[in-house]
Amino acid sequence: MAGDDVPLFGRIRDKLVETKQAWARDGRALTGEAPSAARRRLPPGQHETMDWPVLDLGLSPNLQREDWSLSIGGAVEAPLKWDWNQFMAQPQTERVSDIHCVTTWSRYDNAWKGVSARRLLDLVRPRPEARFLMFRSFDGYTTNVPLARFADDDVLLAHSWQGEPLSRDHGGPVRVVIPKLYFWKSAKWLRAITFMDKDAPGYWEMRGYHDEGDPWQEERYR
Ligand SMILES: Nc1nc2c(c(=O)[nH]1)N[C@H]1C(S)=C(S)[C@@H](COP(=O)(O)O)O[C@H]1N2
Numbered sequence: 001m002a003g004d005d006v007p008l009f010g011r012i013r014d015k016l017v018e019t020k021q022a023w024a025r026d027g028r029a030l031t032g033e034a035p036s037a038a039r040r041r042l043p044p045g046q047h048e049t050m051d052w053p054v055l056d057l058g059l060s061p062n063l064q065r066e067d068w069s070l071s072i073g074g075a076v077e078a079p080l081k082w083d084w085n086q087f088m089a090q091p092q093t094e095r096v097s098d099i100h101c102v103t104t105w106s107r108y109d110n111a112w113k114g115v116s117a118r119r120l121l122d123l124v125r126p127r128p129e130a131r132f133l134m135f136r137s138f139d140g141y142t143t144n145v146p147l148a149r150f151a152d153d154d155v156l157l158a159h160s161w162q163g164e165p166l167s168r169d170h171g172g173p174v175r176v177v178i179p180k181l182y183f184w185k186s187a188k189w190l191r192a193i194t195f196m197d198k199d200a201p202g203y204w205e206m207r208g209y210h211d212e213g214d215p216w217q218e219e220r221y222r
């Protein structure tokens with residue numbers, strides 16, 4: 001009869017309750033940490049670092065500002081090409097944001113200055129079919145992002161970090177900064193942006209990295 005199970009079930013349940021009561025008495029798993037502000041800021045699987053690691057393919061182009069230019073084309077109404085002076089003549093935007101690298105380090109409070117993605121979009125006017133972008137860099141690197149991610153108001157084409165010109169190692173003269181995606185999406189030594197109606201993988205996306213790369217969803221690999 002089913003009734004036979006009741007005492008056994010009752011005993012198991014009592015044991016669980018006892019254990020839980022004991023944990024409550026001992027304050028088990030209490031860390032004494034402040035409410036999880038730090039954890040809300042740190043995506044899953046990441047740890048905070050104070051320095052700023054350099055990560056790239058090992059070919060760090062030595063570009064003088066005079067030799068640098070940025071071409072923007074593809075599915076846009078008004079393609080454009082900026083040299084350094086034309087780029088710097090654009091309205092300048094400052095943003096402070098966190099870096100999250102897929103290799104698990106995060107670096108807080110990076111002060112960037114540059115031209116906002118919003119400004120660029122106002123000028124080139126993506127066609128209705130444009131849904132993705134490809135960044136192309138002077139070292140041959142490429143990476144793709146959805147247009148909706150690029151259109152975020154914290155996205156910059158940055159030339160300065162913490163009030164200083166962006167160093168060659170970190171992508172100077174100009175790099176992309178997309179704070180809400182893993183840092184491999186933030187192309188260094190930016191050379192061109194192509195708007196596309198269809199998605200296409202970039203350098204790491206072809207090698208097993210996730211297509212979108214949202215650190216809060218832990219979209220590291222495909
Ligand atoms: N042009 C270019 N951009 C690049 C890369 C690269 O190899 N070439 N590496 C990406 C990767 S994997 C990361 S984690 C970040 C590292 O940027 P940092 O060296 O400034 O930390 O740049 C990204 N942008």
Ligand SMILES: [Mo]
Binds near residue numbers: 102
């Ligand atoms: Mo990376």
